[in-house]
Amino acid sequence: MKNLVFASILAAIAPIAFADITINEPWARATVPGQPVGAVYMKISSPAAVSLVDVQTDVAKDVQVHTMKMENGVMKMRDHGQLEVPAGQTVELAPGGVHLMLLGLKKPLVAGEPVTVKMTFQDAKNTRSTSTVTVPIRAIGK
Numbered sequence: 001m002k003n004l005v006f007a008s009i010l011a012a013i014a015p016i017a018f019a020d021i022t023i024n025e026p027w028a029r030a031t032v033p034g035q036p037v038g039a040v041y042m043k044i045s046s047p048a049a050v051s052l053v054d055v056q057t058d059v060a061k062d063v064q065v066h067t068m069k070m071e072n073g074v075m076k077m078r079d080h081g082q083l084e085v086p087a088g089q090t091v092e093l094a095p096g097g098v099h100l101m102l103l104g105l106k107k108p109l110v111a112g113e114p115v116t117v118k119m120t121f122q123d124a125k126n127t128r129s130t131s132t133v134t135v136p137i138r139a140i141g142k
C-alpha cells in the first residue's frame with residue numbers, strides 16, 4: 001500500500017517525457033459506482049508541433065478528447081478530435097475545458113488507485129510516439 005501511495009504521489013509531481021513530449025501533473029477525479037464516464041487532466045508540451053491521435057485505457061471502453069464551452073447559456077461537451085500541441089507551448093487539459101473523457105467506465109475510478117492511459121502522438125513527419133502514463137486518482141471534491 002505504501003508503494004502504491006508513493007507511486008501515485010511521484011506520478012503527480014514528476015514530469016513524464018517521451019519523444020521530447022512532456023506530460024506534467026496528470027490526474028483524474030474518483031467516480032461513484034455506476035457512473036459511466038470519467039475525465040483525465042494534465043499539461044502537455046513539446047518543442048515540436050505534435051498531435052495527440054489516440055488514447056486508450058483498460059478502465060474504459062473508449063477515450064476521447066472533449067471540449068466544453070458555453071453555447072446560448074448552456075454548457076456543451078463535444079468530441080474535439082485530435083488535440084494539437086503547438087511547438088514550444090503547453091496545452092492544459094483541465095476541468096471546464098479540454099480534457100480526456102473516459103467513456104464506458106468498466107469500474108469506478110477510486111482515489112489512491114492510479115490508472116494508466118496509453119497516449120499516441122504524431123508529428124509533422126507522421127512519426128508516432130506512444131507511451132503509457134500513470135494517472136493518480138484524487139478523491140471526489142478535490
